[in-house]
Amino acid sequence: MTGAELAVCLASTGLAGGLTGWMARGKRLRRVLPGSVRARREEVGTSSVSLEEVLDLLPDAAVLLDGHGAMRFANVEAGGAFGDALGTIMRYPAVFAAMRHLDGATVSTSAEFVLEVPVRRVVRVDLRLLPEVLATGPAHILAILTDCSERDAVERMRSDFVAYASHELRTPLTALIGFIETLRGPAADDPAAQQQFLGIMAAQASRMQRLIEQLLELSRAEMLEHRKPRGIVDAKHVVDLVRDELGSLCAARDIELETIADSVSVPGDVEQIIRVLVNLVENAVKYAGADGRHVRVSVTVEKKILRGRTGVSFVVRDNGVGIAPEHLPRLTERFYRVEGRRGMSASGYGLGLAIVRHILDRHDGCFEITSRIGQGTRCDVWLPSLREPRLSGS
Ligand code: ADP
Numbered sequence: 197m198t199g200a201e202l203a204v205c206l207a208s209t210g211l212a213g214g215l216t217g218w219m220a221r222g223k224r225l226r227r228v229l230p231g232s233v234r235a236r237r238e239e240v241g242t243s244s245v246s247l248e249e250v251l252d253l254l255p256d257a258a259v260l261l262d263g264h265g266a267m268r269f270a271n272v273e274a275g276g277a278f279g280d281a282l283g284t285i286m287r288y289p290a291v292f293a294a295m296r297h298l299d300g301a302t303v304s305t306s307a308e309f310v311l312e313v314p315v316r317r318v319v320r321v322d323l324r325l326l327p328e329v330l331a332t333g334p335a336h337i338l339a340i341l342t343d344c345s346e347r348d349a350v351e352r353m354r355s356d357f358v359a360y361a362s363h364e365l366r367t368p369l370t371a372l373i374g375f376i377e378t379l380r381g382p383a384a385d386d387p388a389a390q391q392q393f394l395g396i397m398a399a400q401a402s403r404m405q406r407l408i409e410q411l412l413e414l415s416r417a418e419m420l421e422h423r424k425p426r427g428i429v430d431a432k433h434v435v436d437l438v439r440d441e442l443g444s445l446c447a448a449r450d451i452e453l454e455t456i457a458d459s460v461s462v463p464g465d466v467e468q469i470i471r472v473l474v475n476l477v478e479n480a481v482k483y484a485g486a487d488g489r490h491v492r493v494s495v496t497v498e499k500k501i502l503r504g505r506t507g508v509s510f511v512v513r514d515n516g517v518g519i520a521p522e523h524l525p526r527l528t529e530r531f532y533r534v535e536g537r538r539g540m541s542a543s544g545y546g547l548g549l550a551i552v553r554h555i556l557d558r559h560d561g562c563f564e565i566t567s568r569i570g571q572g573t574r575c576d577v578w579l580p581s582l583r584e585p586r587l588s589g590s
Pocket of ligand 1: 479480482483484514516517518519527532533534535544545546547548549550573
């Protein structure tokens with residue numbers, strides 16, 4: 197069979213995934229073969245090419261099976277993408293069950309299933325009965341494997357996100373509805389109770405407002421993430437603005453806010469970098485602790501070489517309650533909060549550091565938190581300089 201004939205046969209099978217592309221180009225199979233394969237064919241003076249050779253050229257993971265489901269061939273992509281797991285996947289009960297449908301009348305079917313070990317992996321297997329002309333030897337079923345784990349993770353994250361956000365909004369909303377009913381009924385003639393309830397209602401309403409603002413900020417940060425920032429951030433300028441914004445909050449809580457910054461510049465979105473520093477200083481204020489000690493928060497700026505790249509580091513330090521080491525790796529996940537702190541667990545939604553991370557990803561920057569329980573926390577925000585040559589360094 198010639199290459200062109202084989203391509204036409206493949207086209208007639210209606211194979212899944214990347215094979216579709218081959219179908220469209222069927223007649224030109226010879227031209228799209230890489231040089232080495234073409235050279236080999238010209239050398240032997242024949243234009244025949246095996247099904248296995250074609251499958252090895254595909255960008256999809258492809259496996260040939262016999263009628264009992266035993267693997268007869270796996271292409272290069274299948275080995276690379278699934279490695280040792282390939283055997284387990286092809287022996288999976290869902291694959292056998294799907295294979296039983298291939299009786300000649302039904303020539304294509306598929307199965308999707310979840311492998312839980314060693315890591316959760318969602319795999320889709322599309323099965324096609326090969327037409328006789330291609331089913332040489334015992335192999336007569338083609339399986340195209342697709343790893344759907346990423347799509348699955350995104351879907352799960354999205355549904356978790358909606359569940360969390362609606363739960364966080366429903367709780368204060370239920371409280372508000374309860375207080376309104378009480379104010380209309382039992383507390384209608386009780387001015388003292390009315391004042392107390394109105395105070396609680398105002399607090400709940402601002403909590404809801406804060407959540408909505410943070411959700412919008414997070415979605416803005418995500419939307420911008422793939423657009424490179426165009427502005428120039430002057431470190432002294434942004435640190436001064438942060439000081440102006442939060443100076444009175446710190447003074448009201450009797451917290452000393454110290455800022456030290458020279459006028460060094462890096463590329464970046466000024467508004468977003470201010471947002472990052474405001475979030476970090478607000479956290480330092482929020483988690484200052486209530487044991488009556490003098491709390492200091494500082495924002496400093498230094499030039500720093502990180503992994504061979506020059507840049508500028510903004511450091512926000514506090515001597516507050518600190519964070520236990522087991523929480524550190526998860527702090528930038530959405531809605532992640534350190535629970536079990538009396539009087540503090542209700543103060544935020546666990547979105548602030550997720551926003552920080554998205555903004556720094558957009559800036560190609562780095563974010564690091566180091567902390568010790570009872571001693572305080574240090575947040576390092578590093579932004580790279582503009583197109584400077586790589587230097588050796590930390
Ligand atoms: P939140 O809105 O809950 O503050 P963040 O994402 O900003 O959300 O922070 C996540 C968690 O990290 C907080 O709930 C808090 O427990 C902890 N945290 C962040 N910054 C500090 C800090 N400076 N000191 C102590 N704990 C902190």
